[in-house]
Amino acid sequence: MKTVLCDARAEAVLARLDEQGRQQSAEMRRYYDAKRESAKRTTDPASKHDMDFVRDKLVALDPEKCDLCYTLCRAIGARRVVEFGTSFGVSTIYLAAAVRDTVRERGGEGIVIGTEIEPRKAEIAAANIAEAGLSPFVEVRVGDARETLKNAGGPVDFLLLDSWIPLVRPVMDVMAPQLRRGAMVLCDNVEKYEREYSDYTSFVRDPKNGFRSVLLSHQGGLEISIKLG
Numbered sequence: 001m002k003t004v005l006c007d008a009r010a011e012a013v014l015a016r017l018d019e020q021g022r023q024q025s026a027e028m029r030r031y032y033d034a035k036r037e038s039a040k041r042t043t044d045p046a047s048k049h050d051m052d053f054v055r056d057k058l059v060a061l062d063p064e065k066c067d068l069c070y071t072l073c074r075a076i077g078a079r080r081v082v083e084f085g086t087s088f089g090v091s092t093i094y095l096a097a098a099v100r101d102t103v104r105e106r107g108g109e110g111i112v113i114g115t116e117i118e119p120r121k122a123e124i125a126a127a128n129i130a131e132a133g134l135s136p137f138v139e140v141r142v143g144d145a146r147e148t149l150k151n152a153g154g155p156v157d158f159l160l161l162d163s164w165i166p167l168v169r170p171v172m173d174v175m176a177p178q179l180r181r182g183a184m185v186l187c188d189n190v191e192k193y194e195r196e197y198s199d200y201t202s203f204v205r206d207p208k209n210g211f212r213s214v215l216l217s218h219q220g221g222l223e224i225s226i227k228l229g
């Protein structure tokens with residue numbers, strides 16, 4: 001799989017996960033089509049039934065968005081990266097590769113703090129990250145991110161929000177004070193689920209809250225926000 005990483009070992013793992021994700025996407029399409037047909041479809045992607053269904057699914061960030069995460073992390077020299085929603089570790093691999101490459105180039109230390117509420121997913125993520133050779137740059141915290149992220153261990157350079165929508169704003173409330181000046185925050189799918197994300201977008205789009213924010217209208221939309229002084 002060709003990515004911006006230029007890392008054959010990581011790309012082999014990503015290719016396997018991409019294939020697994022494609023198979024699961026077909027299954028997910030059938031699931032949501034059936035729901036629509038039976039008029040039970042809800043726009044709330046975090047409903048109990050949906051949560052059960054996606055419990056063992058990758059629902060990984062799109063490769064282009066992962067490439068962008070890598071590139072932005074490299075651009076700002078990110079060393080402390082936090083991710084809300086690790087799943088099987090796809091985006092984590094990109095983030096960890098960025099931190100590793102920054103450390104290789106400039107020396108010092110760096111870490112990606114992943115968060116995953118499903119212990120089995122966290123185990124699988126750890127195995128995938130190890131296979132990609134990136135374990136020294138990742139710590140996956142198992143549990144509810146609203147708790148596990150209360151102390152990220154220092155000023156955070158980059159935050160990826162890619163998880164269940166109703167929890168994104170509460171996690172942002174935990175993380176905002178821990179972001180360094182100039183930190184970047186990426187939040188996925190804000191256009192596709194515009195209404196559901198309104199509590200989050202109204203926060204980051206209001207300069208009074210200390211952020212400047214833009215929407216990248218691509219594949220469901222990606223909100224990119226910068227923490228100001």
Ligand SMILES: C[S@@+](CC[C@H](N)C(=O)[O-])C[C@H]1O[C@@H](n2cnc3c(N)ncnc32)[C@H](O)[C@@H]1O
Binds near residue numbers: 117144162
């Ligand atoms: C969209 S997936 C993340 C995909 C991942 N970023 C990737 O690219 O592979 C969202 C993940 O968030 C996890 N999650 C849901 N609620 C959580 C919570 N309260 N704390 C931590 N993780 C949670 C889910 O189990 C799921 O695996």
